[in-house]
Amino acid sequence: MEIEEIKPESLNPDDFIRQKVDDVSSAVGSGLAVNALSGGVDSSAVTLLGHRALGERLKTYFIENGLMREGEPERVASLFKGMGIPVEIVDSKKEFFGALKGLTDPEEKREVITQTFYRAVLARLVRESGAKFLLHGTIYTDVEETVAGIKRQHNILEQLGIDTEKEFGYKVLEPLVQLRKPGVRMVAKALGLPEEVYKRMPFPGPALATRVIGEVTPEKIELVRKATTIVEHELADTEAFLYFAVLHENKVPGMRSGKRDYGWQIEVRCWDSKDATTGSPTRLPWETLDKLAERITSEVPGVVNVTYNITNKPPSTMEVV
Amino acid sequence: MEIEEIKPESLNPDDFIRQKVDDVSSAVGSGLAVNALSGGVDSSAVTLLGHRALGERLKTYFIENGLMREGEPERVASLFKGMGIPVEIVDSKKEFFGALKGLTDPEEKREVITQTFYRAVLARLVRESGAKFLLHGTIYTDVEETVAGIKRQHNILEQLGIDTEKEFGYKVLEPLVQLRKPGVRMVAKALGLPEEVYKRMPFPGPALATRVIGEVTPEKIELVRKATTIVEHELADTEAFLYFAVLHENKVPGMRSGKRDYGWQIEVRCWDSKDATTGSPTRLPWETLDKLAERITSEVPGVVNVTYNITNKPPSTMEVV
Numbered sequence: 104m105e106i107e108e109i110k111p112e113s114l115n116p117d118d119f120i121r122q123k124v125d126d127v128s129s130a131v132g133s134g135l136a137v138n139a140l141s142g143g144v145d146s147s148a149v150t151l152l153g154h155r156a157l158g159e160r161l162k163t164y165f166i167e168n169g170l171m172r173e174g175e176p177e178r179v180a181s182l183f184k185g186m187g188i189p190v191e192i193v194d195s196k197k198e199f200f201g202a203l204k205g206l207t208d209p210e211e212k213r214e215v216i217t218q219t220f221y222r223a224v225l226a227r228l229v230r231e232s233g234a235k236f237l238l239h240g241t242i243y244t245d246v247e248e249t250v251a252g253i254k255r256q257h258n259i260l261e262q263l264g265i266d267t268e269k270e271f272g273y274k275v276l277e278p279l280v281q282l283r284k285p286g287v288r289m290v291a292k293a294l295g296l297p298e299e300v301y302k303r304m305p306f307p308g309p310a311l312a313t314r315v316i317g318e319v320t321p322e323k324i325e326l327v328r329k330a331t332t333i334v335e336h337e338l339a340d341t342e343a344f345l346y347f348a349v350l351h352e353n354k355v356p357g358m359r360s361g362k363r364d365y366g367w368q369i370e371v372r373c374w375d376s377k378d379a380t381t382g383s384p385t386r387l388p389w390e391t392l393d394k395l396a397e398r399i400t401s402e403v404p405g406v407v408n409v410t411y412n413i414t415n416k417p418p419s420t421m422e423v424v
Numbered sequence: 425m426e427i428e429e430i431k432p433e434s435l436n437p438d439d440f441i442r443q444k445v446d447d448v449s450s451a452v453g454s455g456l457a458v459n460a461l462s463g464g465v466d467s468s469a470v471t472l473l474g475h476r477a478l479g480e481r482l483k484t485y486f487i488e489n490g491l492m493r494e495g496e497p498e499r500v501a502s503l504f505k506g507m508g509i510p511v512e513i514v515d516s517k518k519e520f521f522g523a524l525k526g527l528t529d530p531e532e533k534r535e536v537i538t539q540t541f542y543r544a545v546l547a548r549l550v551r552e553s554g555a556k557f558l559l560h561g562t563i564y565t566d567v568e569e570t571v572a573g574i575k576r577q578h579n580i581l582e583q584l585g586i587d588t589e590k591e592f593g594y595k596v597l598e599p600l601v602q603l604r605k606p607g608v609r610m611v612a613k614a615l616g617l618p619e620e621v622y623k624r625m626p627f628p629g630p631a632l633a634t635r636v637i638g639e640v641t642p643e644k645i646e647l648v649r650k651a652t653t654i655v656e657h658e659l660a661d662t663e664a665f666l667y668f669a670v671l672h673e674n675k676v677p678g679m680r681s682g683k684r685d686y687g688w689q690i691e692v693r694c695w696d697s698k699d700a701t702t703g704s705p706t707r708l709p710w711e712t713l714d715k716l717a718e719r720i721t722s723e724v725p726g727v728v729n730v731t732y733n734i735t736n737k738p739p740s741t742m743e744v745v
Binding site: 351358371396397400411415417419 | 530637638672673674676677678679680682684687691692705707710713714716717718721722728729730731732733734735736737738739740741743744745
């Protein structure tokens with residue numbers, strides 16, 4: 104890997120920002136660029152960096168793939184509007200659910216989301232905008248994991264030898280690629296992003312689709328979205344690195360009003376970790392686990408059972424895809 | 425329901441035993457009877473009761489369906505041999521796995537095990553032995569749950585209007601049907617059964633097949649059998665009512681030697697309960713949960729993730745079928 108990592112201890116966020124703003128300015132020249140904002144710390148930092156470098160010549164989109172958390176598109180757009188950066192929400196729900204229909208293999212699901220994101224939606228937005236550049240929040244860990252064959256990140260293209268200019272019609276700029284998450288958080292803070300962004304938990308690119316085992320449908324996304332809202336609310340005060348809900352594919356037996364009733368099973372995972380390379384399940388108080396199970400089974404329609412992950416990473420992974 | 429329940433506080437085990445020995449003697453007369461022993465407290469108590477009533481005119485079989493726990497057939501046969509009761513182990517593995525092939529629906533799996541047990545294997549043994557009576561360890565809760573439509577117990581026939589004499593060629597005697605589990609344990613103790621039997625956890629009739637979600641194969645039974653051995657060993661000192669391992673149908677991602685590797689997921693359930701009608705997950709120490717996950721992922725081939733049930737019954741059930 105030829106990218107030179109910048110570690111937190113040798114990172115000066117203000118110098119880094121100045122350097123990257125210059126780099127983006129020179130690369131794009133007088134042209135136009137676009138970027139896709141998800142509200143995560145990586146894409147938020149890129150949006151602010153790009154805006155400093157290009158001003159109105161950077162067009163920022165929020166791609167509403169139907170797989171985001173409750174109220175997320177509106178919350179993110181409103182946050183950036185408050186910082187003077189207009190964000191256009193692009194409704195692409197039909198394209199994503201159409202592409203995901205019938206797929207159960209995790210790698211295929213991930214691949215179809217990547218293709219829909221880059222080849223269908225983003226490429227069309229770039230064409231329509233006349234931009235030749237895409238600013239992208241790839242970080243060092245994404246590249247590393249993909250090259251190592253651990254996981255195919257959805258945003259790694261050039262490192263895999265994919266010529267984005269030829270295949271998708273745009274050139275990708277990755278100003279954060281020398282940083283890991285802690286470095287990105289330092290830069291995000293220095294850029295003036297609020298704590299809710301620079302301390303935000305990592306959220307996977309394929310979003311809630313990664314939290315549904317088996318076929319992804321609008322109905323299943325709605326179930327796991329409700330469970331996710333509960334988990335994020337109940338665990339907000341923990342110091343955990345990452346927490347989320349997973350909807351299992353198989354139904355399991357349960358009881359409602361004294362009668363047998365098959366229903367869904369939700370798995371909760373909550374991780375202690377420094378940088379996602381290893382992790383251990385957070386030792387949550389039993390009262391919290393009890394409350395999670397009680398709320399999820401009573402508030403999410405059709406859920407009869409909740410489990411909690413007790414395995415370290417490795418041998419588990421953090422997410423289920 | 426016309427059966428009159430005998431509660432533990434009004435149960436005199438010695439009187440009960442005398443009464444039931446008399447009942448079985450009069451019913452069977454000078455004929456022959458058979459019974460199937462699984463090693464659980466119910467069938468063990470019936471075996472001793474029947475032996476007192478009939479002596480050598482009771483023939484006791486252990487039906488090895490391939491779904492039992494590690495070393496169970498040999499352990500049970502040897503225990504009863506030590507009490508002067510010969511037990512014949514009947515190898516029926518092929519019949520059960522053949523019947524289960526391709527089935528994924530829990531009710532169908534349960535039904536096929538019932539049919540194979542009663543119609544194929546037991547009926548054949550009765551015919552070959554010339555017996556007209558089957559002694560059976562049905563208890564009050566089995567009848568109650570089946571009538572209420574909560575669960576189809578595998579041993580309820582007459583209560584559902586099935587004429588066993590006509591359909592299977594034998595008459596069923598159920599000497600324990602007025603008792604719930606605590607009463608059966610009192611009777612088992614009074615019969616002289618060792619503590620490992622009269623305090624034994626309930627184990628479902630369809631055995632490890634109920635701990636595999638989806639299709640039951642010899643390979644999957646072997647995985648859940650290994651996990652069960654670990655769970656029973658690690659949780660033996662808890663005061664829990666019931667604990668076991670479940671093999672999920674879907675594979676989940678994991679990591680081995682730094683590489684991504686899909687593998688199996690095991691769910692551990694451990695219940696605090698008085699009589700199985702309601703229950704709550706035992707609040708196990710985190711050290712124990714950690715050890716369970718560590719042992720299962722390192723000792724059971726292909727398992728990359730372990731979860732722990734955190735849901736009460738209801739809305740969950742105790743078992744997964």
